[in-house]
Amino acid sequence: TTTNAAAGPPRQLAVDYYAKSCPDLDQLVASVTAQQFKESPVAGPATIRLFFHDCFVQGCDGSILISTSPGSKELAERDAQDNKDLAKEAYDSIEKAKAVVESKCPGVVSCADILAIAARDFVHLAGGPYYQVKKGRWDGKISMASMVHANLPRANSTLDELLKLFTSKGLALRDLVVLSGAHTIGFAHCEHFVTRIYDYRGSKQPDPSIDPRLLKALRMSCPHFGGNVDIVAPFDVTTPFSFDNAYYGNLKAKLGLLETDQALFLDPRTQPLVQELAKDKQKFFQEFVVAMEKMGSIGVKSGRTHREKRKDCSMHML
Numbered sequence: 001t002t003t004n005a006a007a008g009p010p011r012q013l014a015v016d017y018y019a020k021s022c023p024d025l026d027q028l029v030a031s032v033t034a035q036q037f038k039e040s041p042v043a044g045p046a047t048i049r050l051f052f053h054d055c056f057v058q059g060c061d062g063s064i065l066i067s068t069s070p071g072s073k074e075l076a077e078r079d080a081q082d083n084k085d086l087a088k089e090a091y092d093s094i095e096k097a098k099a100v101v102e103s104k105c106p107g108v109v110s111c112a113d114i115l116a117i118a119a120r121d122f123v124h125l126a127g128g129p130y131y132q133v134k135k136g137r138w139d140g141k142i143s144m145a146s147m148v149h150a151n152l153p154r155a156n157s158t159l160d161e162l163l164k165l166f167t168s169k170g171l172a173l174r175d176l177v178v179l180s181g182a183h184t185i186g187f188a189h190c191e192h193f194v195t196r197i198y199d200y201r202g203s204k205q206p207d208p209s210i211d212p213r214l215l216k217a218l219r220m221s222c223p224h225f226g227g228n229v230d231i232v233a234p235f236d237v238t239t240p241f242s243f244d245n246a247y248y249g250n251l252k253a254k255l256g257l258l259e260t261d262q263a264l265f266l267d268p269r270t271q272p273l274v275q276e277l278a279k280d281k282q283k284f285f286q287e288f289v290v291a292m293e294k295m296g297s298i299g300v301k302s303g304r305t306h307r308e309k310r311k312d313c314s315m316h317m318l
């Protein structure tokens with residue numbers, strides 16, 4: 001075990017945290033995620049991303065689920081610009097799962113834990129690994145839009161910037177590469193890569209590290225100016241709905257969508273990891289599980305202040 005004097009002893013998460021208080025928790029959440037996966041497939045990738053954005057801002061504490069209080073001057077995290085693209089279906093999944101869990105185990109399970117479980121379910125439903133989720137997170141009470149931007153990566157962050165951010169969360173270079181593999185499913189709006197395909201770093205030219213056919217296709221979907229803001233492109237052009245390791249093979253073939261995706265192959269520090277993961281799907285799965293567990297324990301709330309278990313995950317209880 002490691003000592004962490006400055007932060008105090010880390011709160012222990014445990015797979016069987018609710019074994020007595022809510023023994024069927026995983027099945028209750030699964031009944032909702034399976035249904036959502038069928039009815040609104042966009043909920044899957046969006047919920048995985050929701051979990052990431054929760055953990056990186058104030059730790060995995062459900063802070064991203066809180067709604068802005070009516071009449072409040074300060075917006076909540078979910079209304080921050082960087083969270084605008086998170087599909088409503090993701091929040092709906094968590095609300096629905098919470099309602100089902102509350103009906104069986106009232107006042108017991110945190111929203112943060114439900115989000116962690118739902119994210120795991122959607123990874124698995126899309127063909128990814130199934131793993132046991134450790135639980136015991138408390139919900140936070142603080143949710144401020146102003147805290148979001150500095151704690152999330154940008155689509156054109158450099159590898160050094162990404163590393164700095166991930167390291168500040170206790171994640172390593174390897175975790176960055178492995179967790180980016182979540183981009184094996186899901187889509188991005190044009191705004192996140194439009195500069196890359198028309199005016200890369202002010203050159204008036206596209207990024208030279210994009211496959212010309214992908215470039216052409218992306219330009220057809222996304223005009224430089226005045227395009228439809230709802231248009232999206234898949235992160236993984238080969239298997240956009242399947243949670244596999246194709247993402248890494250794509251990076252080798254210059255098929256990365258964001259600058260940050262392609263950077264993982266371009267940088268000599270991360271290229272060997274990309275090569276490894278492209279070759280071995282099982283290895284990617286094993287490492288993804290470990291990295292998700294690490295991400296899922298960022299800033300987990302302990303102590304008596306600023307913690308609660310909300311009845312309604314979007315409710316702001318101050």
Ligand code: HEM
Pocket residue numbers: 042045046048049052085086087153154155156157162176179180182183185186187188189190192258260
């Ligand atoms: C490494 C830095 C990362 C950057 C710069 C980044 C950036 C982005 C951007 C710009 C989008 C598109 C959003 C949209 O237009 O709707 C996106 C989507 C997504 N991200 Fe990331 N991301 C990163 C890491 C991660 C991590 C660590 C995870 C989870 C473990 C993740 C999971 C996802 C998923 C699943 C989507 C698809 C969402 C959907 O289709 O609704 N990303 N990301």
Ligand SMILES: [Ca+2]
Pocket residue numbers: 053054055056057058059060061062063064
């Ligand atoms: Ca949070």
Ligand SMILES: [Ca+2]
Pocket residue numbers: 184185236238239240241242243244245246247
């Ligand atoms: Ca895929």
